[in-house]
Amino acid sequence: MGKPTGFIEFERQHERYEAPVARLKHYKEFVFALSDEAAGVQGARCMDCGIPFCNNGCPVNNIIPDFNDLVYRQDWRQAIEVLHSTNNFPEFTGRICPAPCEAACTLGINEDPxxxxxxxxxxxxKAWSEGWVKPQPPxxxxxxxxxxxGSGPAGLATAQQLARAxxxxxxxxxxxxIGGLLRYGxxxxxxxxxxxxxxxxxxxxxxxxxxxxxxxxxEATPSFVNNAAxxxxxxxxxxxxxxxVVIAGGSETPRDLPVPGRELAGVHYAMEFLPQQNRVxxxxxxxxxxxxxxKRVVVIGGGDTGSDCVGTSNRHGAKSVMQFELLPRPPEAVDVPLVWPYWPTKLRTSSSHEExxxxxxxxxxxxxxxxxxxLEKLVAARIEWKDGKMQEVPGSEFEIKADLVLLAMGFVAPVATVLDAFGVDKDPRGNVRASxxxxKSxxxxVDKVFAAGDMRRGQSLVVWAIREGRQCARAVDQYLMGSTVLPR
Structure with a gap:
């Protein structure tokens, strides 16, 4: 639980970012991990809340109070043992997970979580730098x-757990x-x-x-493969x-925008744009x-993929970047006691937006x-929501000059080509049907065929993919051996 009075004595310790003017000149990471001392202060803030809702807020059910306390006590070796007991790849989640655990932190009700x-x-x-992360052959x-x-986070987690079994x-x-959407998304x-x-x-x-x-x-390699297999x-x-066989690919069918002019040169899916820079x-x-x-760039879609398009466009040296979102502007502050411990809907400004x-x-x-x-311009209109339906505001049509439009409106399903080849049943959203x-989790x-990650649950977070990969590995081990010691 950290220091008993730590949550009263200490403020939240924030990671430092490289200044935007400097980080826009490169494609390297720009977030600096906390020092040992600052991390210890952060861990000290974990309070004896009785029921650690953060555990349930975390899809892989990380044992968060335990490793918070171990960092406070500077027992880093044991901290990585606790962290690895539930999460195969904390270097991924520690960088790109949106941290639903923090939204569920009890301290977050009336203070910074x-x-x-x-x-x-x-x-x-620290574990990697100290040489504590070793192969664990069976x-x-x-x-x-x-x-x-599929070698995204779900596939990698499944593979590692089964190999260790x-x-x-x-x-x-x-x-x-290797890496799936971690690599090219x-x-x-x-x-x-x-x-x-x-x-x-x-x-x-x-x-x-x-x-x-x-x-x-x-069939022959389809067009969605970034470079032909x-x-x-x-x-x-x-x-x-x-x-x-475990099918664990990503949800890669993007949501399209079927409006007049969609065929113009300069209108692209985000996942045509982003992987190319990764390859370079x-x-x-x-x-x-x-x-x-x-170029005058317009990003359509307000989620993480849209934010990634903003950051990449700025690093390219875009003349301007505009981001449109279909939904209303979220509130900047929320009534935390009303929504806690669930993920709140509020205005989020990413590091890319700050650039x-x-x-x-x-x-x-x-x-x-x-x-x-x-492409030369985009014509849009203001909308409002009435009785759960979207309606155009009369007389609100406007236009904006645009040389490049990036569609970042999410993904609707896995690529049907793969699922149809296996002949597996699908749910109404086009994902693999598997409980x-x-x-038979x-x-x-189809006999012998299992599914995990985006292909089963739809577009989701890296932390959900790791959870599904671990649980799927347990199910496969049970199927093959009649029993299993792999954790769920």
């Missing part, structure tokens, strides 16, 4: 083989590098990719085999070669990279206009 995410960041970075092999399709695990990734300034590579080396030492540039399906493997081949950061040469340099961006709410795009097939409860309608 404990900076749990910053403690997670500090613990794992003492005995089971002789069972498992294929994991003694199974021979092969991870198939359609792109040329998150900008490097939020998550540098050597962090993924370091975990991959650990997992290889634990017995996991990685196969990149392999598309799993029944060299090989196609059919589900029948996997089911014949492996004792179980990795050293690839792209002749036709979508660049925001010198330069105009934002506007309750805006609906009506059409794009241009000349000679090239998380009962004797995470099992699909």
């Amino acid at each position: 404990v900076g749990i995410k910053s403690l997670e960041h500090a613990i794992i970075d 003492a005995h092999k089971t002789g069972k083989r498992v294929a994991v399709v 003694g199974h021979d695990v092969t991870v198939f990734e359609k792109n040329d590098r 998150i900008p490097d300034f939020k998550l540098e990719k050597w962090l993924i590579d370091r975990r991959v080396r650990q997992m290889e030492a634990e017995g996991v085999t990685f196969r990149t540039s392999v598309f799993v399906g029944r 060299r090989e196609t493997v059919t589900p029948d081949q996997l089911l014949g070669e492996f004792d179980a 950061d990795a050293g690839d040469s792209l002749a036709d990279q979508i660049k925001a340099t010198g 330069g961006c105009e934002r506007d709410w309750s805006v609906a795009t009506k059409r794009f206009e241009g000349k000679n097939g090239k 998380t409860e009962g004797d 995470y099992a699909t309608s």
